[in-house]
Amino acid sequence: MTQNKSTSGRSYLAIPGPSVLPDVVLQAMQRPSPNIYAGELIEMTQGLIPDLKRVARTEHHATIYIGNGHAAWEAALSNTVAPGETVLVPASGMFAFGWGDMAAGIGAQVQYLDFGKSSAWDLERIAEALHADTQHRIKAVLAVHVDTTSSVRNDIAALRKLLDDLDHPALILADCIASMGCDRFEMDAWGVDVAVTASQKGLMVPAGLGFVFFTDKADQARKRLPRVSRYWDWAPRADPEVFYEYFMGTAPTHHLYGLRAALNLIHAESMEQVWSRHARLARAIWAACERWSCSGDLRLNVGDASNRSHAVTSLQLASPDGTRLREWTEQHLGLTLGIGLGMAGNDDPAKDAYFRLGHMGHVNGQMILAMLGGIETGLQALNIDHGSGALEAAARVLAKP
Numbered sequence: 001m002t003q004n005k006s007t008s009g010r011s012y013l014a015i016p017g018p019s020v021l022p023d024v025v026l027q028a029m030q031r032p033s034p035n036i037y038a039g040e041l042i043e044m045t046q047g048l049i050p051d052l053k054r055v056a057r058t059e060h061h062a063t064i065y066i067g068n069g070h071a072a073w074e075a076a077l078s079n080t081v082a083p084g085e086t087v088l089v090p091a092s093g094m095f096a097f098g099w100g101d102m103a104a105g106i107g108a109q110v111q112y113l114d115f116g117k118s119s120a121w122d123l124e125r126i127a128e129a130l131h132a133d134t135q136h137r138i139k140a141v142l143a144v145h146v147d148t149t150s151s152v153r154n155d156i157a158a159l160r161k162l163l164d165d166l167d168h169p170a171l172i173l174a175d176c177i178a179s180m181g182c183d184r185f186e187m188d189a190w191g192v193d194v195a196v197t198a199s200q201k202g203l204m205v206p207a208g209l210g211f212v213f214f215t216d217k218a219d220q221a222r223k224r225l226p227r228v229s230r231y232w233d234w235a236p237r238a239d240p241e242v243f244y245e246y247f248m249g250t251a252p253t254h255h256l257y258g259l260r261a262a263l264n265l266i267h268a269e270s271m272e273q274v275w276s277r278h279a280r281l282a283r284a285i286w287a288a289c290e291r292w293s294c295s296g297d298l299r300l301n302v303g304d305a306s307n308r309s310h311a312v313t314s315l316q317l318a319s320p321d322g323t324r325l326r327e328w329t330e331q332h333l334g335l336t337l338g339i340g341l342g343m344a345g346n347d348d349p350a351k352d353a354y355f356r357l358g359h360m361g362h363v364n365g366q367m368i369l370a371m372l373g374g375i376e377t378g379l380q381a382l383n384i385d386h387g388s389g390a391l392e393a394a395a396r397v398l399a400k401p
């Protein structure tokens with residue numbers, strides 16, 4: 001039974017970004033190019049800013065860059081860190097090292113604290129590193145909220161408390177690319193100085209927009225830099241005198257229409273509901289995974305549920321069953337699961353043990369049950385040993401009021 005997923009039924013791209021695009025987002029983008037010098041597009045863009053800030057839970061500044069998450073990473077660093085200055089990177093997965101490497105690329109000294117691939121930050125070790133920094137050489141902590149490779153979620157509010165307790169002036173730069181619009185994130189209440197995200201995950205828009213939110217305190221850091229490259233400079237973007245300055249050139253017209261539709265969806269549902277929907281769907285997934293793991297090799301990468309993302313779940317089977325399962329569900333069911341990323345080297349056969357589930361953005365209970373049913377079917381088809389009762393366990397979670 002091999003189906004051609006392009007012609008029969010809807011396929012489900014259950015990878016942790018890009019996420020499923022809502023029909024209303026696609027429809028909003030299906031239009032001719034607008035005038036970029038006057039009219040509707042300009043008014044619409046101005047209206048996006050307050051609605052983006054509501055997603056980040058900030059009263060401060062919001063900027064939009066044409067670029068992906070890496071662009072937002074670079075933008076945040078370019079406005080806060082000078083060559084030769086130090087950044088501290090507590091790492092719970094590969095994306096933390098990716099951001100750190102970007103900091104190295106702009107000439108920063110990068111100090112890593114590696115907590116492995118299945119554990120959240122150890123705040124005591126972060127405290128030791130900050131305490132030892134008596135000269136305050138560390139100008140920023142690069143804090144990945146949810147590391148999409150491991151599916152570990154870190155406690156950013158606790159990091160703020162730690163910096164305050166130690167009276168350390170380092171800024172918190174938070175990577176919320178996988179978490180914003182999925183896991184609770186409150187920029188102002190948590191004392192985050194700069195938050196970055198991108199369009200293609202919880203925000204449900206195709207890849208191509210990066211967002212940087214920053215406070216006045218972060219802007220003070222920018223003002224003491226010897227130079228800020230023009231394209232990345234957030235000042236004109238956050239407070240443009242002419243529309244052209246929002247994007248340093250031509251606006252990403254169609255992405256903006258898509259973003260308008262996506263923000264309408266998010267705020268019609270409300271941030272609290274968006275977060276609780278993701279939490280509930282994640283609990284259903286974990287309940288199923290815990291049943292599967294009762295027999296055989298399936299393992300949730302993050303043991304402690306309080307450190308698990310609500311948007312992505314990293315899993316492991318015996319190698320090469322992770323890869324076999326992904327290939328089977330894609331080919332036979334039109335269900336595409338995420339590859340394991342950064343958990344084992346490219347030449348390491350163990351890399352075929354890992355896979356990930358994306359459950360971010362435009363997802364609901366029937367999609368999650370279909371995804372879990374697809375995995376169950378693949379495990380059976382491939383004779384991969386697994387515990388029973390996974391779908392019942394997920395249904396029990398979703399059946400609760």
Ligand SMILES: *Cc1c(COP(=O)(O)O)cnc(C)c1O
Pocket residue numbers: 017068069070071095144146147148175176177178198207
């Ligand atoms: C997806 C992701 C990135 C990278 O974003 P790109 O758009 O692929 O550049 C960085 N950090 C996290 C946490 C992510 O989930």
